[in-house]
Amino acid sequence: MPQPRKRATIREVAKATGLSPAAVSYALRGMQVSEETIERVRRAAAELGYEADPIARALASGRTGMIGLLCGSLEDLWQQALAVGIGRALKDNDRYALILDAAGDPAREYTLARQLRDQRVDALIVQPVDPAAPLWAELCEGLPVVSIGDALAGARAAGEVVFDNRAGVTLALEHLRERGHRRLAVLTSTRASTPDRPADVHVMAEAGRLDLDIELVTAPHSPASATRVAGEMLDAGHRAFFCFADSIAYGVYAASAERGLVIPSEVSVMGYDDHPMSGLLTPGLTTVDWDIDGIVRAAVRMVVAAADGNPRRRRIVQAPQLRERGSVG
Amino acid sequence: MPQPRKRATIREVAKATGLSPAAVSYALRGMQVSEETIERVRRAAAELGYEADPIARALASGRTGMIGLLCGSLEDLWQQALAVGIGRALKDNDRYALILDAAGDPAREYTLARQLRDQRVDALIVQPVDPAAPLWAELCEGLPVVSIGDALAGARAAGEVVFDNRAGVTLALEHLRERGHRRLAVLTSTRASTPDRPADVHVMAEAGRLDLDIELVTAPHSPASATRVAGEMLDAGHRAFFCFADSIAYGVYAASAERGLVIPSEVSVMGYDDHPMSGLLTPGLTTVDWDIDGIVRAAVRMVVAAADGNPRRRRIVQAPQLRERGSVG
DNA sequence: AGAATATAGGTAACCGCTCCCACCATGCCA
DNA sequence: TGGCATGGTGGGAGCGGTTACCTATATTCT
Numbered sequence: 001m002p003q004p005r006k007r008a009t010i011r012e013v014a015k016a017t018g019l020s021p022a023a024v025s026y027a028l029r030g031m032q033v034s035e036e037t038i039e040r041v042r043r044a045a046a047e048l049g050y051e052a053d054p055i056a057r058a059l060a061s062g063r064t065g066m067i068g069l070l071c072g073s074l075e076d077l078w079q080q081a082l083a084v085g086i087g088r089a090l091k092d093n094d095r096y097a098l099i100l101d102a103a104g105d106p107a108r109e110y111t112l113a114r115q116l117r118d119q120r121v122d123a124l125i126v127q128p129v130d131p132a133a134p135l136w137a138e139l140c141e142g143l144p145v146v147s148i149g150d151a152l153a154g155a156r157a158a159g160e161v162v163f164d165n166r167a168g169v170t171l172a173l174e175h176l177r178e179r180g181h182r183r184l185a186v187l188t189s190t191r192a193s194t195p196d197r198p199a200d201v202h203v204m205a206e207a208g209r210l211d212l213d214i215e216l217v218t219a220p221h222s223p224a225s226a227t228r229v230a231g232e233m234l235d236a237g238h239r240a241f242f243c244f245a246d247s248i249a250y251g252v253y254a255a256s257a258e259r260g261l262v263i264p265s266e267v268s269v270m271g272y273d274d275h276p277m278s279g280l281l282t283p284g285l286t287t288v289d290w291d292i293d294g295i296v297r298a299a300v301r302m303v304v305a306a307a308d309g310n311p312r313r314r315r316i317v318q319a320p321q322l323r324e325r326g327s328v329g
Numbered sequence: 330m331p332q333p334r335k336r337a338t339i340r341e342v343a344k345a346t347g348l349s350p351a352a353v354s355y356a357l358r359g360m361q362v363s364e365e366t367i368e369r370v371r372r373a374a375a376e377l378g379y380e381a382d383p384i385a386r387a388l389a390s391g392r393t394g395m396i397g398l399l400c401g402s403l404e405d406l407w408q409q410a411l412a413v414g415i416g417r418a419l420k421d422n423d424r425y426a427l428i429l430d431a432a433g434d435p436a437r438e439y440t441l442a443r444q445l446r447d448q449r450v451d452a453l454i455v456q457p458v459d460p461a462a463p464l465w466a467e468l469c470e471g472l473p474v475v476s477i478g479d480a481l482a483g484a485r486a487a488g489e490v491v492f493d494n495r496a497g498v499t500l501a502l503e504h505l506r507e508r509g510h511r512r513l514a515v516l517t518s519t520r521a522s523t524p525d526r527p528a529d530v531h532v533m534a535e536a537g538r539l540d541l542d543i544e545l546v547t548a549p550h551s552p553a554s555a556t557r558v559a560g561e562m563l564d565a566g567h568r569a570f571f572c573f574a575d576s577i578a579y580g581v582y583a584a585s586a587e588r589g590l591v592i593p594s595e596v597s598v599m600g601y602d603d604h605p606m607s608g609l610l611t612p613g614l615t616t617v618d619w620d621i622d623g624i625v626r627a628a629v630r631m632v633v634a635a636a637d638g639n640p641r642r643r644r645i646v647q648a649p650q651l652r653e654r655g656s657v658g
Numbered sequence: 659a660g661a662a663t664a665t666a667g668g669t670a671a672c673c674g675c676t677c678c679c680a681c682c683a684t685g686c687c688a
Numbered sequence: 689t690g691g692c693a694t695g696g697t698g699g700g701a702g703c704g705g706t707t708a709c710c711t712a713t714a715t716t717c718t
Contacts, residue, residue, distance in 0.1 A: 009674055020698040025676060033696065054447050056674035059384045059703050074416065077606075080409045087403065087430045096441070099428040101416045112425070118383050223605045254609040276552045277406075280583040282611060338704055349668050354706060362666065385704035388673050 008050040016044045028052065058120045067097050067303055068116035068124040070109065072149070074101035075221040076189065077247045078273040078292070079127060082148070085296040086125060093304050097125075106130040117143050122307035125299055128152060144306030146299055151315070159302030160315040161295050168288045168320035169202040172242055172270050175286070177210045179328050181240035181268055184212055185233040187219040187226070187252075188244040203242075219248050226251025227258075234259055239267050240328075246271040246278050249285055249327075264329030274323055284325025290318050337379040345373045357381065387449045396426050396632055397445035397453040399438065401478070403430035404550040405518065406576045407602040407621075408456060411477070414625040415454060422633050426454075435459040446472050451636035454628055457481065473635030475628050480644070488631030489644040490624050497617045497649035498531040501571055501599050504615070506539045508657050510569035510597060513541055514562040516548040516555070516581075517573040532571075548577050555580025556587075563588055568596050569657075575600040575607045578614055578656075593658030603652055613654025619647050 014021045017040055027033045027041035044050075058064045069086055071079050083099055090097045098121065102109035109129045116124055123144040128136070131150035136157075139145055144158035151160050176184060186203055207214045215238070219229040230241070230252040243249040249271035256267045263269055264283060271278060271287030278285040298316050305312050343350045346369055356362045356370035373379075387393045398415055400408050412428055419426045427450065431438035438458045445453055452473040457465070460479035465486070468474055473487035480489050505513060515532055536543045544567070548558040559570070559581040572578040578600035585596045592598055593612060600607060600616030607614040627645050634641050 010676095011674080021675075022677075022699075023697055026697090029676095037696080051447075053674055054444070055384060055388050055449055056703090057676075059388050059705090060674075060676040062676095062703085074409075074413045077406075077409075080406075080413070084403045084409070084430065088432060091432065091437070096429065096444070099430075100425065101413065101428075103417060103420065108420070115383070115425070118380075120384055223609055227609070250606060250609045253611065257609075257611045277579060277606065280552055280556070280579045280586075282582065282586045336704095339706095340704080350705080351669080351707075352667050355667085358706095366666080382704055385673095386706080388675090389704075389706040391673085391706095 007053070008045075008048040010050070010052070013041065013044050013048060013050050016048060017041055062120055063122060064120045065095065066119070066121045067095050067307060068119070068121035068126075069097045069099045070112055070116060070124065070126045071099065071101050072109070072127045072129040073104040073189075073221060075103070075247075076245055076273075077221075077275045077277065078245060081275055081292060082127070082296065085292060086300060089296050089300040090304075093300065095304060095307070102129050104129055106133060109133070110135050113139055123158065123303045125303050126152075144303070144311055146303045146306065148295060148299055156313075158306040158311040158313060159299070161298050161302075161318055162315060163290055163318050164320060166202045168272065168290075169206055171320055171322050172272065172288050173203070173206045173210055173212065175322060175324075176240060176242060176268065176270055176328060177212065179268065181328075182211070182213055183238070184214045184240050184242055185238040186214050186216045186242045186244070187229060187233075187248045188216060189219065189221055189248060219243070219251065221245060221247045223247065223250055223254070227254040230255035231258065234261065234267070240270075241268065242270045242272075244272050246273050246275040246285060246287055249278075249287070250281075253281060253285075264327050266329075268328040270328055278323075279325065281327075283327050286325045286327045287323050289321045289323040291321070294318070336382070337374075337377040339379070339381070342370065342373050342377060342379050345377060346370055391449055392451060393449045394424065395448070395450045396424050396636060397448070397450035397455075398426045398428045399441055399445060399453065399455040400428065400430050401438070401456045401458040402433040402518075402550060403428075404432070404576075405574055405602075406550075406604045406606065407574060410604055410621060411456070411625065414621060415629060418625050418629040419633075422629065424633060424636070431458050433458055435462060438462070439464050442468055452487065452632045454632050455481075473632070473640055475632045475635065477624060477628055485642075487635040487640040487642060488628070490627050490631075490647055491644060492619055492647045493649060495531045497601065497619075498535055500649055500651050501601065501617050502532070502535045502539055502541065504651060504653075505569060505571060505597065505599055505657060506541065508597065510657075511540070511542055512567070513543045513569050513571055514567040515543050515545045515571045515573070516558060516562075516577050517545060518548065518550055518577060548572075548580065550574060550576045552576065552579055552583070556583040559584035560587065563590065563596070569599075570597065571599045571601075573601050575602045575604040575614060575616055578607075578616070579610075582610060582614075593656050595658075597657040599657055607652075608654065610656075612656050615654045615656045616652050618650045618652040620650070623647070 010021050010024050014024045024041050027038045071083055074080055087097050100112045102112055106129050125146045127148045128150055132153040136152040136155035140155040140157055146159040147157050148161045151162050219226050226248045234255055241252050249269050252269045256263055261267045271285045274287045274289035278287055302312050339350050339353050343353045353370050356367045400412055416426050429441045431441055435458050454475045456477045457479055461482040465481040465484035469484040469486055475488040476486050477490045478492055480491050548555050555577045563584055570581050578598050581598045585592055590596045600614045603616045603618035607616055631641050
């Protein structure tokens with residue numbers, strides 16, 4: 001390892017100013033020292049091109065200023081949009097996010113979450129793959145964790161933005177029922193099929209209440225696979241779809257087009273999550289909207305507060321809203 | 330800061346095994362010690378729940394095992410797909426990526442790139458906002474950097490996957506010309522409009538060669554803004570579009586739909602980059618495909634090799650391919 | 659058998675910064 | 689004029705590892 005251009009250390013700045021390393025450290029962070037000293041240190045630091053080493057700082061202080069973002073499955077376009085939004089919002093708070101992708105795998109989620117903690121992130125935003133994992137209780141013990149989507153079971157989270165999935169499912173199914181659809185294909189995402197995730201349960205319950213005849217199928221987020229699954233359902237005679245992610249609904253659009261079936265006159269599609277793209281399709285995708293901007297704002301506010309040491313410990317229940325655009329006939 | 334459950338340190342493992350910390354350190358990494366000792370250390374570590382602290386390790390060794398991924402503008406769906414793909418591919422290599430988003434801002438790119446270096450990532454993949462920034466030369470000095478998209482000017486990169494934008498532009502414009510379009514609206518992305526990015530230059534040159542009448546406009550990646558810009562161009566009478574990112578082309582779809590204009594009979598749209606979504610639209614978006622999987626594989630292979638200390642220093646020129654799907658009438 | 663060479667493990671100096679604590683001038687009050 | 693807060697400063701011990709260098713023992717060779 002040939003050290004590039006050896007970087008200046010705090011000791012060199014100390015020597016240059018005739019102060020102790022400690023004094024320099026304080027001065028750079030504006031504590032306990034006179035204005036005059038601060039100015040002197042600043043000048044010397046600039047001169048030497050000194051910049052504090054974040055790794056050394058993290059080791060000594062246990063803090064890094066970074067916020068971790070652990071996504072359940074970045075393949076989902078909605079989660080991508082969420083990640084981008086959170087990144088930008090944190091930027092506006094002069095923080096920055098380390099984004100990691102669990103790829104829908106609980107084992108990887110376990111590894112990455114601990115890795116993030118060991119990296120000394122000040123706080124963590126997580127969209128859990130498995131909200132019931134014992135991992136979360138352990139993690140919350142020493143690190144503020146804000147969850148999005150589902151509440152973390154048995155853990156003292158620093159904040160939660162939970163979706164009222166029961167209400168969301170009701171909204172979607174009632175809408176389909178009103179439009180006269182009784183026989184439905186329900187495409188749940190792999191993410192949604194986590195053990196204990198109650199979405200499927202809600203679907204079953206609502207289906208019973210509304211006297212619906214549903215067929216539940218698991219579909220991956222990736223467009224190609226979703227298209228394949230959707231095609232199979234179309235071929236099996238299904239003409240009304242409730243998809244547990246907009247990315248999956250896009251697959252229904254593609255599969256329908258392949259077969260020359262027209263939405264919404266011949267096929268009805270209902271999405272879930274409202275991705276920015278969904279309004280651009282023709283016809284626009286009717287979906288359940290969770291107000292992604294609101295979620296981003298709430299989560300970021302909570303995580304920043306927690307990282308600063310004054311956690312709110314609030315739970316925000318996000319109410320769903322039907323975004324009718326014309327894909328349900 | 331109430332330390333949660335104080336973690337075991339290497340010294341405790343040393344005490345438990347009767348060895349020196351150094352021996353334990355070696356043993357855990359399988360160097361210079363007997364099999365028997367390694368086994369003994371493993372056992373003791375497991376017993377104590379010891380796990381090496383990555384921060385301390387990074388400070389002492391200068392290595393972390395992580396790979397940084399700095400995206401130019403994560404708002405672009407194509408770059409999102411790229412990020413996801415790279416994340417997964419790295420996972421398959423037992424590495425993991427720290428994803429950061431420069432949000433199209435050269436200043437932020439500067440900050441984040443240095444931050445990543447200071448975090449001691451073993452190597453960096455970057456999709457530069459400003460490939461001509463002096464930053465890169467400085468960074469490449471001590472860190473293997475693999476660039477995607479454009480070559481880094483004046484820097485010794487550890488690998489490059491460059492797009493033959495000249496060929497891509499030619500392909501797109503010739504296709505439009507063949508189909509009889511002479512008057513074109515060209516929507517370049519904010520990313521593409523970086524000073525010195527040659528894409529615009531190619532467009533001008535080709536337009537001259539093909540005797541095209543073009544109007545060049547900058548459009549942001551976000552669907553809403555792209556839709557607005559596209560609408561303005563439609564209202565100005567434009568009916569043929571070349572968009573420098575598929576995400577922008579989606580905006581043309583939306584704006585056309587709003588105005589009751591049908592693609593491809595009344596409006597022609599040509600994309601650039603081929604996002605997975607583009608095949609799902611109706612009609613499918615005709616675009617220039619760069620083989621995203623191939624790019625991911627190449628970049629990851631190079632960056633992993635470089636991180637392991639045997640850089641390839643190769644430049645791969647990605648050839649474009651016309652993906653005709655029916656959006657050009 | 660004795661010298662030469664491996665091999666296993668110990669010693670201690672870092673890596674660069676933070677923070678507890680002791681220190682030393684002041685200025686103020688009695 | 690001496691005792692005492694007060695607040696800016698410096699000393700130095702960590703934080704939890706890694707690694708160059710060195711020693712003692714085991715192995716090999718002549």
